[in-house]
Amino acid sequence: MPNPDAEEWRYSPIEHFDFADWRPSLEKPGNAEELVAMLKSLVPDVMGLAICRDGWLLHAELSEELAAKGVKLRAAEEEQDLPRLIDGISSSSINSSSISSGSGEISSGSGEMPASEMPKPGDIFRQMCLAFSPGPVVLSVPSGIDVEGVILVIHDFTDEEGLATFPWLVVNLAENSSAAVLEITGLGGIGASGSEMSDSGESSSSKPSQSNGPSQFVAPLVELSVANSARLRYLNVQNLPRQTWQIASQVADVSSQANLISSTAALGGDYARLHTDCSLSGRGATGDIVALSFANESQTMDFRVFHSHIAPDTSSNLLFKGAIDDEARSIYTGLIRVGPDARGTNAFQTNRNLKLSDDAWAESVPNLEIENNDVTCSHASTVGPVEEEQLFYLQSRGVPTDVAERLIVDGFFAEVLDALPLQSAVPMVRQVLHEKLPYEFAE
Amino acid sequence: MTELIVEDLWASSNGKEVLRGVSLEVSSGQVHAVMGPNGSGKSTLAHVLMGRPGYEVTGGAVFLDGLDITALSPFERAQAGLFLGMQYPIEVPGVSLEAMLTASFEASGRDVKELPSTLLHEAISVGLDVALLKRSLNDDFSGGERKRSEAIQIGMLQPKVAVLDEVDSGLDVDALRVISRRLEAATQPSDKSEGLAVLAITHYTKLFAELEPDRVYVLMKGKIAAFGGKELAHQIEAHGFDPWEVPEEVEVGIRLD
Numbered sequence: 192m193p194n195p196d197a198e199e200w201r202y203s204p205i206e207h208f209d210f211a212d213w214r215p216s217l218e219k220p221g222n223a224e225e226l227v228a229m230l231k232s233l234v235p236d237v238m239g240l241a242i243c244r245d246g247w248l249l250h251a252e253l254s255e256e257l258a259a260k261g262v263k264l265r266a267a268e269e270e271q272d273l274p275r276l277i278d279g280i281s282s283s284s285i286n287s288s289s290i291s292s293g294s295g296e297i298s299s300g301s302g303e304m305p306a307s308e309m310p311k312p313g314d315i316f317r318q319m320c321l322a323f324s325p326g327p328v329v330l331s332v333p334s335g336i337d338v339e340g341v342i343l344v345i346h347d348f349t350d351e352e353g354l355a356t357f358p359w360l361v362v363n364l365a366e367n368s369s370a371a372v373l374e375i376t377g378l379g380g381i382g383a384s385g386s387e388m389s390d391s392g393e394s395s396s397s398k399p400s401q402s403n404g405p406s407q408f409v410a411p412l413v414e415l416s417v418a419n420s421a422r423l424r425y426l427n428v429q430n431l432p433r434q435t436w437q438i439a440s441q442v443a444d445v446s447s448q449a450n451l452i453s454s455t456a457a458l459g460g461d462y463a464r465l466h467t468d469c470s471l472s473g474r475g476a477t478g479d480i481v482a483l484s485f486a487n488e489s490q491t492m493d494f495r496v497f498h499s500h501i502a503p504d505t506s507s508n509l510l511f512k513g514a515i516d517d518e519a520r521s522i523y524t525g526l527i528r529v530g531p532d533a534r535g536t537n538a539f540q541t542n543r544n545l546k547l548s549d550d551a552w553a554e555s556v557p558n559l560e561i562e563n564n565d566v567t568c569s570h571a572s573t574v575g576p577v578e579e580e581q582l583f584y585l586q587s588r589g590v591p592t593d594v595a596e597r598l599i600v601d602g603f604f605a606e607v608l609d610a611l612p613l614q615s616a617v618p619m620v621r622q623v624l625h626e627k628l629p630y631e632f633a634e
Numbered sequence: 635m636t637e638l639i640v641e642d643l644w645a646s647s648n649g650k651e652v653l654r655g656v657s658l659e660v661s662s663g664q665v666h667a668v669m670g671p672n673g674s675g676k677s678t679l680a681h682v683l684m685g686r687p688g689y690e691v692t693g694g695a696v697f698l699d700g701l702d703i704t705a706l707s708p709f710e711r712a713q714a715g716l717f718l719g720m721q722y723p724i725e726v727p728g729v730s731l732e733a734m735l736t737a738s739f740e741a742s743g744r745d746v747k748e749l750p751s752t753l754l755h756e757a758i759s760v761g762l763d764v765a766l767l768k769r770s771l772n773d774d775f776s777g778g779e780r781k782r783s784e785a786i787q788i789g790m791l792q793p794k795v796a797v798l799d800e801v802d803s804g805l806d807v808d809a810l811r812v813i814s815r816r817l818e819a820a821t822q823p824s825d826k827s828e829g830l831a832v833l834a835i836t837h838y839t840k841l842f843a844e845l846e847p848d849r850v851y852v853l854m855k856g857k858i859a860a861f862g863g864k865e866l867a868h869q870i871e872a873h874g875f876d877p878w879e880v881p882e883e884v885e886v887g888i889r890l891d
Contacts, residue, residue, distance in 0.1 A: 579687055584724040584771070587684050589712035589738035589791060598737060602728020602770065 193315055202522045202554050203493055204462055208436070213355035213408050215323040216245040220349050223249040226378075233381065234373060234616050236340030239264045239330070244347045246356040247325045254340075261333040264342060267326050267361070316438045320412040324357035327414075330372065334365035334418070341615065344374040348407065348432070355408040362414065364421035364449075371424040373616050376411060376439075377431035377459050380626060381619065405461050406434040415443040415451060419473060422450045424612035430623055431459035433488075439465045447473030447502070452612035454481040456620045457492050457513075458627060464493035471498075471505035471533075478505070483607040483620070484513035485627055486521055486551075496525040500533040500566075509540040512607040514600060515551035516629060523572070524556040531562045540570035545577065545603050547629075597630035635828055636699050636715065636794040637661040638683075644693035645682045652678040654856035655694065660795065663821050663829030665845055667867060669836060670853035671875045676835045677721065679853065680799035683833075684708055684718035698795065713742055715794030717787070719801050723780040726771040731783060734771060735790050749790075756789040757782075760812050777804025785813045788820055788830070795831040796820075802841040814844030839871040854878045 193199075195206040223242040227250060231237045238257055241264055242250040253264045330342055346358040362372055375381065409431065417423045431437055437460045445451045457463055469478045484492045492515075498507050507527065515521045523542045544553035557570040577599050585595035604624060608617050625632040638660050645653040652675045660666040670676050682689045683696060685708040695704045703711050726734070732753060739746045757764050762782040772780050781801060788796050796817070802810055820830040834841060842864065850866040852859045852875065859878040860866065869877075 580724045581726045581729075583686055583708055584720075584726055585729070585734055585737070586708035587686075587712055587718050588734055588787060589709060589741055590734060591709050591737075591741050592707065594737050594741065595709075598729045598733060599726065602726060605728035 199466075199495060201524075202520075203464065204491065207404070212353065212404075214353055215355050215357070216247065216325075219247045219249065219325075220244045221249070223345075223347065226250075226345070226347070227252075230343060230345055233375075234341055234343065234613075234619060236615065237343050238338060238340035239342040240345070241328050241330075241343070242345045242347065243328060243358055245349055245351075245354065246346070246358045248328050251328070257336075257338060260336050262336060262338060263329065263331045265329060267329045314440075316410045317412055317440045319355075320357040320359055320410050320440070323355070324359045324412070327359040327361045327412075329361045329363065330370065331363040332365060332368040332370050332421075334367055336365075336368045338368070338370035340371070341613065342370060342372045344372065345378065346374070346376045346409075346411065347378050348409070348435075350407075350432070352406045355410070358409065358411040360411075360413045361416075362423065362425065363416045364418055364423050366418045367420040368418075369422040371613050373426050373428070373613055374413070375428045375430065376409070376437075377429065377435070379430055379432055379459065380623060381428075381430060405436040407432070408436045408438075411437065411439040413439070413441040415441070415453060417443070417445045417449040417451045417476075419446045420448045421446070423452070425451070425453045426611055426613040426616055426620075427455045428616070428620060428623070429455060429457045429459055429463060429465075431463065433459065433461060433490075435460050435463075437463040437465075439463075441465065441467045441469075443467070443469040443478065445469070445471050445473065445476040445478045445505075448475040449473060450477045452479045452481065454611050454613075455483070456611070456624070457482065457484040457486075457494075458623055460490065460492075462491045462493065464495070466495045466497075468497045469499065469507075470501055471507065472501045474502045474504055476502060476505045477507070479508045479612075480510070481607060481610045481612065482511040482513070483604060483611070483624070484511075484521065485516075485604075485624060486513070486519035487516040487627065487629070489518055491520040491522070493522045494524070496523075498525070498527045498538070500527070500529045500536045500538060503533055504535040505533055506537040507539070509542075510607060510610055511542040512545075512603065513543075513553070514545040514547055514603065514628075515553055516547040518548075518550045518552075520551070521553040523554070524558070525570070526558045526560060527568065527570075529559070529561045529563055529566050529568070534563050534565040536563065536566040536568070538566065538568040540568075542570075542572040543603070544572075544574040545600065546575060547577070547600070593630070597628075597632070600628060600630070601632070635662050636831060637697070638716070638795045638831060638833065639697040640683070640694070641697065642694035643679075643682065643691065643696065645678060645689050645691050647678060647689050651692070652689075652856050653682065656853070656856070656858055657694075658833075658851050658858060658861075660831045660833050660849075662794070662827070662831050663823055664848045665817075665821060665832040665834060666849045666851065667834045667836060667842065667847040668851045668853050669839075669867065669870055669875075672837065673855075674853045674875075675856040676837070676853055677799055678856075680718060680720075680797050680835050683711075683797050684716065685711055709741075712738070712791070712793070717791060717793035717796040719781075719784045719788065719796060719798040721800035721803055723772045723775075723784055725773045727773055729771050730768045731771055731786070732767050735787070738791060753786070753790060756786045759789070760785045760816050761809075762786060778806060778809040781805055781809060781813055785816045789816060792827065793830065794827070795833065797833045797835065799835050800837065801834060802836060802838060810840065811844055814841065817845055839867045842867050852878055
């Protein structure tokens with residue numbers, strides 16, 4: 192069990208988590224062919240589509256053009272597909288995708304692991320993913336190939352109570368290649384109505400979460416590996432049902448002159464955590480993170496960012512903007528480490544929290560650890576309600592109070608929506624956001 | 635004919651009495667000026683007229699067209715035809731001038747179909763870079779751009795009465811001229827209106843070279859100390875506010891320890 196007193200779990204409700212409450216998904220749940228057409232029209236220019244349910248890959252397709260260029264989107268098959276960024280990974284952990292004991296119970300298992308694979312503190316959920324996931328979906332792009340359009344990865348969930356699932360995505364961009372990946376976790380309310388997902392999603396997103404605890408647990412793992420001079424744009428739309436707990440990990444490595452913009456729109460879940468480890472390991476690497484979140488009712492959004500400038504002349508810009516309403520909570524802790532060799536680092540970190548109710552709560556802890564003097568760093572963090580001054584300005588122009596507040600909240604999100612790296616997905620994100628905000632929007 | 639009537643207005647801010655019985659009026663097509671030194675209560679007057687939070691009216695009343703607006707919200711005052719041109723227009727991140735005006739038009743039941751083209755026309759007439767119409771309000775605007783934006787809003791919202799707080803501050807000569815012309819045009823009666831009433835609150839006479847006041851009030855320590863025609867403004871330009879200075883009030887009290 193993670194230690195609730197550890198700094199990494201501070202403010203989180205992790206003490207309520209009990210492995211005994213959960214069982215993994217043991218069988219591939221049906222197929223997803225009925226979703227294909229709807230999903231392909233979700234955003235323009237879908238050039239590849241992978242659909243997973245409960246962490247199982249059910250459907251993968253790629254445009255002929257990309258396939259001919261050697262781009263691959265599939266379950267991990269070969270050694271070269273294997274993720275490299277997680278400690279303690281081996282080919283056996285991919286192939287032993289089924290639960291070895293078959294008991295259908297998850298045990299923390301730490302006693303059975305060899306010492307070399309002992310999880311680092313806080314990494315237990317990653318290790319669980321390695322142990323219990325049916326295996327990763329891998330996108331690999333060969334060197335020199337530019338993937339035009341969007342690669343769409345969907346994680347859908349059955350509504351079985353007590354299920355623990357481990358969606359796993361690996362993106363490997365070889366040298367001087369580029370791609371844009373949109374990963375949607377939870378389809379509720381997105382796309383056409385009438386499918387089983389939107390039924391469960393819509394009903395759960397409109398209902399307050401139950402006090403009797405989460406009904407599903409999901410521990411997604413995402414690895415983004417960006418080789419020299421490659422360029423990756425990644426957006427995760429976290430739209431999980433309201434009763435779901437998420438403990439997500441994202442691990443990224445950016446090589447020399449490469450560029451990663453990783454982003455998330457966090458909207459669903461009951462307790463939804465995202466832990467990001469990003470290493471700027473090659474000279475001139477850039478790694479930006481953009482995150483938008485909105486939590487209401489009893490939701491908790493929890494962002495833990497660890498950003499490491501390892502090589503010289505690396506740049507990062509972290510922008511986290513979230514609003515909290517009702518009794519919702521938001522946690523942001525961001526640690527930017529500038530290593531001894533990382534001269535010429537530029538690192539900027541911004542976290543802004545808009546409180547829409549007196550009972551909402553946000554904690555923001557931006558941190559810097561600098562071991563080199565030749566750096567430019569800044570961080571800013573704010574937690575506060577809609578500014579009275581701004582409200583007054585709009586009111587004095589004849590805008591009614593409720594409309595003025597809506598405009599300001601929408602404006603608060605506009606900056607972060609504009610910064611998302613997949614602009615073609617913004618209308619969809621905005622729609623999901625608007626449905627959740629307590630205002631009427633004309634779309 | 636529209637009239638703004640301020641009747642024996644008392645107001646305080648942070649428990650400190652700032653306005654102590656201000657009475658004045660301005661009607662359609664007229665330009666009235668309120669002049670006073672720093673600390674005389676000029677900005678307080680402007681904000682209290684618009685109902686800004688943080689000020690408390692402790693006495694008196696404000697009427698717009700016979701309607702007592704003293705207790706109305708800023709939004710209701712604006713909808714009744716009052717406008718406040720601010721000395722420091724507030725930045726509203728993510729909300730454009732166009733979005734704000736659209737919301738205001740919709741709230742008052744005005745047609746928004748022509749809004750974008752009218753707005754473009756207004757922007758060009760006061761020389762505001764049209765790219766700013768879609769950017770966050772006042773965000774990274776220069777002082778001149780902010781005031782031009784305020785002038786555009788008067789043109790678009792067509793208020794009956796505009797209270798202008800230090801409209802000339804932060805403006806170069808060209809910008810001042812352009813904005814004054816726009817205001818002057820608004821004061822002219824047309825078939826749609828009897829002309830804008832302007833209450834220009836200012837420290838300096840700079841504005842009046844371009845926009846001639848019909849009446850000048852001198853505000854000293856929260857009270858109207860004098861009023862007269864535009865010659866009063868010339869007198870202030872030459873001699874300052876000293877002629878109306880009153881000695882510091884001395885509080886006399888007994889301490890009981």
